[in-house]
Amino acid sequence: MKIMDEYRKKCVSADEAVKAIKSGDWVEFAWGASFPGLLGEAIDRRKEELHDVNMRGGVILKPLPFIENDPAGEHFTWNSMHMGGYERKLAQKGFAYYIPIKYSEVPRYMRENCRTDVVAIQVAPMDAYGYFNFGVTISHYAAAIEKAHTVIVEVNEDMPKVHGGYEHTVHISKVDYIVEGGHRGLPVLPSAAPSEIDKKIADHVLSEIRDGSCIQLGIGGMPNALGKMIAESDLKDLGVHTEMLVDGFVDMVEAGRVTGMCKNLDRGRMAYSFAAGTQKLYDFMQDNPAVAAYPVDYTNHPFISSKIDQLISINSAVEIDLAGQVCSESAGPNIISGSGGQLDFVEGAYNSKGGKSFICLPSTFTDKAGKVHSRIKAMMTLGSVITDTRAGVQFVVTEYGKVNLKGMSSWQRAEALISIAHPDFQEALIAEAKELKIWRRK
Numbered sequence: 001m002k003i004m005d006e007y008r009k010k011c012v013s014a015d016e017a018v019k020a021i022k023s024g025d026w027v028e029f030a031w032g033a034s035f036p037g038l039l040g041e042a043i044d045r046r047k048e049e050l051h052d053v054n055m056r057g058g059v060i061l062k063p064l065p066f067i068e069n070d071p072a073g074e075h076f077t078w079n080s081m082h083m084g085g086y087e088r089k090l091a092q093k094g095f096a097y098y099i100p101i102k103y104s105e106v107p108r109y110m111r112e113n114c115r116t117d118v119v120a121i122q123v124a125p126m127d128a129y130g131y132f133n134f135g136v137t138i139s140h141y142a143a144a145i146e147k148a149h150t151v152i153v154e155v156n157e158d159m160p161k162v163h164g165g166y167e168h169t170v171h172i173s174k175v176d177y178i179v180e181g182g183h184r185g186l187p188v189l190p191s192a193a194p195s196e197i198d199k200k201i202a203d204h205v206l207s208e209i210r211d212g213s214c215i216q217l218g219i220g221g222m223p224n225a226l227g228k229m230i231a232e233s234d235l236k237d238l239g240v241h242t243e244m245l246v247d248g249f250v251d252m253v254e255a256g257r258v259t260g261m262c263k264n265l266d267r268g269r270m271a272y273s274f275a276a277g278t279q280k281l282y283d284f285m286q287d288n289p290a291v292a293a294y295p296v297d298y299t300n301h302p303f304i305s306s307k308i309d310q311l312i313s314i315n316s317a318v319e320i321d322l323a324g325q326v327c328s329e330s331a332g333p334n335i336i337s338g339s340g341g342q343l344d345f346v347e348g349a350y351n352s353k354g355g356k357s358f359i360c361l362p363s364t365f366t367d368k369a370g371k372v373h374s375r376i377k378a379m380m381t382l383g384s385v386i387t388d389t390r391a392g393v394q395f396v397v398t399e400y401g402k403v404n405l406k407g408m409s410s411w412q413r414a415e416a417l418i419s420i421a422h423p424d425f426q427e428a429l430i431a432e433a434k435e436l437k438i439w440r441r442k
């Protein structure tokens with residue numbers, strides 16, 4: 001069959017396409033900026049016919065209509081591989097559940113561990129050869145498609161067509177239904193301007209980065225702010241190998257910091273697996289040969305990323321204890337986000353020749369009642385999830401300085417971490433360290 005005949009045959013309305021979903025199914029639905037809004041609304045309209053449907057996705061940037069309109073959870077359950085602000089509020093109300101991941105492993109989970117009946121995703125318009133480009137989200141979609149009995153694509157004329165890599169497209173022969181969405185825009189994830197604390201942290205990190213380094217920036221305000229600061233530095237010939245492409249990287253390119261010419265892999269190109277940011281980022285990605293889209297088991301697996309020399313990983317955290325264990329995903333037992341690719345890059349950067357991993361966090365956190373807490377704790381808050389074990393953590397940075405925990409004894413860790421805690425909390429931390437028998441009088 002000619003490709004355009006096949007296209008026309010598979011083209012249906014959103015309501016027609018989602019009839020493929022049956023009660024009890026698992027549906028791979030949305031990730032980040034690739035939110036298939038028409039399909040979401042159509043699934044919601046089918047609510048009364050469906051029971052016990054498990055929807056799966058992550059980093060959701062827009063409300064999920066089928067969850068919003070099912071407050072008793074009779075029809076749909078939301079399962080997230082990484083929660084953003086919207087999902088963590090759903091989780092606190094009991095409407096969403098977290099799937100613990102090491103993000104590098106997600107394609108394998110899809111192939112070997114997770115049930116996937118239907119894939120419903122957003123794509124760019126088909127090309128002349130019959131391929132739909134995944135655009136801003138490559139992640140694990142190719143793997144999920146391999147396992148699903150039904151694949152539905154919602155075509156968004158505004159989805160950038162990106163260069164790969166591999167597994168950044170799906171061929172029409174693998175697609176069951178096509179829903180034309182026209183120009184739908186993409187959800188944006190705005191980034192804040194760097195705060196004074198961000199700037200101080202950035203100064204500590206910047207003094208560790210050399211010309212020719214390859215940068216990964218994690219999710220959240222701090223890494224993005226650091227990206228902007230790197231753009232304002234005088235570093236040269238930087239490379240980019242990251243899971244998440246954010247506006248900070250565009251700033252670096254525009255400032256002439258990035259050539260990628262020192263990379264051992266994907267020389268001259270910026271490897272990424274999903275992108276979320278402003279329209280400036282999405283415009284930058286469109287048909288840009290400097291961008292290389294890959295599945296997340298390529299960008300994130302430490303076996304691959306560590307082949308790149310001078311890999312610099314910059315991630316953020318919620319709290320750290322005096323042993324050096326890092327929590328980046330919960331406040332006590334309450335989920336904030338997820339492990340994501342943090343551990344992947346902490347390991348990848350440390351194992352790269354000349355590589356360094358940085359966990360960057362402000363020294364304090366102010367709660368909603370205005371009370372200030374140290375993020376450096378003698379012991380982890382009860383219920384907090386350990387994202388990076390103490391043996392894996394290398395540099396820890398606050399606005400008060402940086403310490404490299406690798407190879408340090410328990411008393412050295414306590415001393416080092418207390419030295420970068422907020423001065424108002426240092427005495428109390430020393431007292432607690434003494435009780436824990438990790439304070440050594442020198």
Ligand SMILES: CC(=O)SCCNC(=O)CCNC(=O)[C@H](O)C(C)(C)COP(=O)(O)OP(=O)(O)OC[C@H]1O[C@@H](n2cnc3c(N)ncnc32)[C@H](O)[C@@H]1OP(=O)(O)O
Pocket residue numbers: 085216217218219220221222242243244315316317318319328329331336337338339340341342343345365375
């Ligand atoms: C993407 C890559 O390339 S790979 C690796 C990157 N992935 C990761 O690092 C995964 C884990 N990390 C993360 O999810 C993020 O970096 C975070 C959560 C640590 C920081 O993200 P940000 O968006 O900057 O966090 P932010 O400071 O806005 O806080 C998020 C929420 O946590 C709450 N919070 C933050 N710190 C604390 C704390 N110490 N105690 C209690 N709550 C806290 C905030 O109040 C906020 O809640 P709200 O939205 O209800 O107000």
Ligand SMILES: CCCC(=O)O
Pocket residue numbers: 058059081082103219243244338339340341342
């Ligand atoms: C999984 C999405 C983002 C992250 O790695 O934290």
